[in-house]
Amino acid sequence: MSMTIDGSILGGRILVVDDMPTNLRLLASILSDRYQVSAASNGRDALRLAERVQPDLIILDVEMPGMNGHEVCRTLKEKPEFRHVPIIFLTGRSDEADEILGLQLGAVDYITKPFNQAVVRARIHTHLELKRYSDLLQRHAFIDGLTGLPNRRRLDQYLNELSTGERSGADSLSVLMIDVDFFKAYNDRYGHLAGDHCLREVAATLAAARRRGDDLLARYGGEEFALLMPGADRTVALDQAQRLRDAMLRAELPHRDQPDTGQVTISVGTSSGALSAEPAQALIERADRALYQAKKEGRNRVVQL
Ligand SMILES: [Mg+2]
Known part of the structure; x- marks a missing residue:
């Protein structure tokens, strides 16, 4: 052979x-x-x-x-x-x-x-x-080199499969946009190598806190991650988002410039909808707005729109 x-x-x-x-x-x-x-x-x-x-x-x-x-x-x-x-x-x-x-x-x-x-x-x-x-x-081509998670390209491909019906499943989709709080300050204080290590830890923590193995967790870019949950309604999505936030707290990664907790936290924005009623891109944008709101309201929290 x-x-x-x-x-x-x-x-x-x-x-x-x-x-x-x-x-x-x-x-x-x-x-x-x-x-x-x-x-x-x-x-x-x-x-x-x-x-x-x-x-x-x-x-x-x-x-x-x-x-x-x-x-x-x-x-x-x-x-x-x-x-x-x-x-x-x-x-x-x-x-x-x-x-x-x-x-x-x-x-x-x-x-x-x-x-x-x-x-x-x-x-x-x-x-x-x-x-x-x-x-x-x-x-x-579809894997993020730093975290080993699917990358943005894979996420776009997955969304395309969902919206063209290539990936069969329920019509509903929930999107979670996840961002590491005060990550720039983390890099400034601890250096970029430590920053990379932190992102790998966050990726592993999020992956382990997924309740449904088929959901696509991707690195969206920088310190931002996305979780796509086909078939999940608002209740399931909110529960998942809170579990991710809790999992990050339990991971206890030190971050001296996170003023409230002194450890690494995430903010999560989530949206849910029917793909027959609105394009997946609209759900992403809504989740992004929710994430922005979570940041504005003080970080380390989940906002659902
Ligand atoms: Mg013949």
Whole structure:
């Protein structure tokens, strides 16, 4: 076995789809020494199996009775979880128009039957490697380097998934905007390295005080964090906001320039609403106004608007 750049063992799950049992057997025989291979003999089974095994790569016969390969590809690419899964078409024809259509549908490659086994193996290996690199880049692009939390870009992407319905769930959304009190004074007194350490502590404390594991906690920028709670109503959001504030107090991080407590505190602004009634951005802005109000009223508190 060889290792990839992120240290994982090379391998992966491959779904092969072909209406000819001999082709399925042949592909399985040349791939199953390195990969976990699942096989489907028609489009419907392919879609079902894809949901279940979550393949890293799909080899898809174009010509099949019933749902053909292009239709299967189109259906898969409509779902966010398969959008980045490479699809390689298999075809008996060497028809250029067919090939172009496949590539337009999002296929990464095309293999014409009858195929050379070594070439098929090499191409699949290449596409899985590329997939691994792009997954890795994707992960890094959406993570804040200091705290390890999702970053602002990821938050925007998540909001977009919510508002376009890509992320299914309830229509309601609660937003918490969280800001560390007197953080500039903290940096001035203790230095920026200590400031960075403080932000990591705050991030870990907030993450541990989340009541619902699926809620997205992100670093919004500077000393500001955001918690997105899809499906949560005002009561749940307010309870969560107070828990975050309490958790910070229990963490007892010293801060001599927080005049009331002598330790690090946060202010939280929260808003809730229905995505069908107002855009997510409006909820963010309302939570931001609530946060501003919490600051104005003396910090270390929660304001709900
Ligand atoms: Mg066929």
